[in-house]
Amino acid sequence: MRHDVFAVMLFAAGFGTRMGALTADKPKPLVQVAGRPLIDHALAVAAGAKRIVANVHYKPDALAAHLKAQGVTVNHEDPILETGGGLRAALPLLGQGPVMTLNTDAVWTGANPLDQLAALWDDTRMDGLLLLLPDAAVGKPTGDFVMDEKGHLTRAKGARGTVYLGAQILRTEGLLAISETVFSLNLLWDRMIESGRLFGAVHRGGWCDVGHPAGITEAEALLARA
Template identity: 60%
Template sequence: MTNTPNAIMLFAAGFGTRMGALTRDRPKPLIEVEGVALVDHALALAKDIAPASIVVNTHYHADQMARHLEPQGVTLSQEHPDILDTGGGLRAALPLLGDGPVFTMNTDAIWSGPNPLRLLSAAWDPAQMDALLMCVPTASALDHAGPGDFTMDPKGRLNRGPGLVYGGAQIIKTEGLAEIPELAFSLNRLWDAMERNGRLFGLSYPGTWCDVGHPGGIRTAEALLGGDHV
């Protein structure tokens, strides 16, 4: 089994309820920011690192997602009849992703700065890490409410607490998924075990990040990409 990640999972199955009427008839990943679908912003970052495979999970309006993504050479992992959350969704997609650690990325954020996947790849140390999360200081996390998800010690280890927002991109080892009995579950279950073992690590993103999980985030993200935010 290789310890170098060479596959990426993009999470795109959710209902997007915070988007209100915008997701009544379409999935959130197809909402556009500066004329480009959110999922395509994420795909551009994924393709930049040239992984062996790119997998996208789908559930809500899966037919629309398939029409949009299949021409782009992306492999789909359809969750049916029930949505599986991040942990269950990643586990269901493992036959498509292969062995070893994988990148994962959410599709409801815009990154302004270096490709976070490249930064993660350069810092990945499988000897001491079971997961490496790209985190954003709250001052650089636009349109995100709350004090943050993690604190980071001088060696890069993460613990739960305020200060850093998880930006939705990571490298993670997947072996622990087999130990969780539930069909649908969050990756927080895996992170909690890694944190207890001192093997949950983070990077602080040097650019700016915008949460596009709600309608106001669209305007903020477009202003960010247009250079209106420092």
């Protein structure tokens, strides 16, 4: 299975505060990385999806115009809703069935991350499938999740483990049971962990967070090596 059977949600509404002066006059997805806007690296990963939807909030006009010119449906959030609230608000645009989500503040090398997820997705066993790397591989002292030999995820709680890279497949029905309007997808993940239906997969390639200025240099070096 390839990712073209899924709708993809791009998270692009954040304030980009860690970028400092670089986001004083533009949203983070329009910051240049390796000669093109950061959002275009995410769009290259998502290309071919059944439908692509992006949320916008901070300095949205130029970003919305950039996305619409590439056939992306834009959902303007006001107020900003975080990842869980933003995904739920976009469900009427995404359509029925499991959806993919992709953070827009990273670059990737190696196999397409969304195709990797699509190839491993099992609708009978999974409510969520997250793409991960070992914490040591991304220079972090602890992980977000611990993954067992069958791929089940539990919270790392300060232990060594794996780091979530910002790409996933989710069944979205559980979003409707959450009472908050503004909330993180962590709430949904915890419910999936309780039911034993949150799984992980290890990315076959490189990844770099571009949430801060130093990440731009690191990302360009990663892409140059690919």
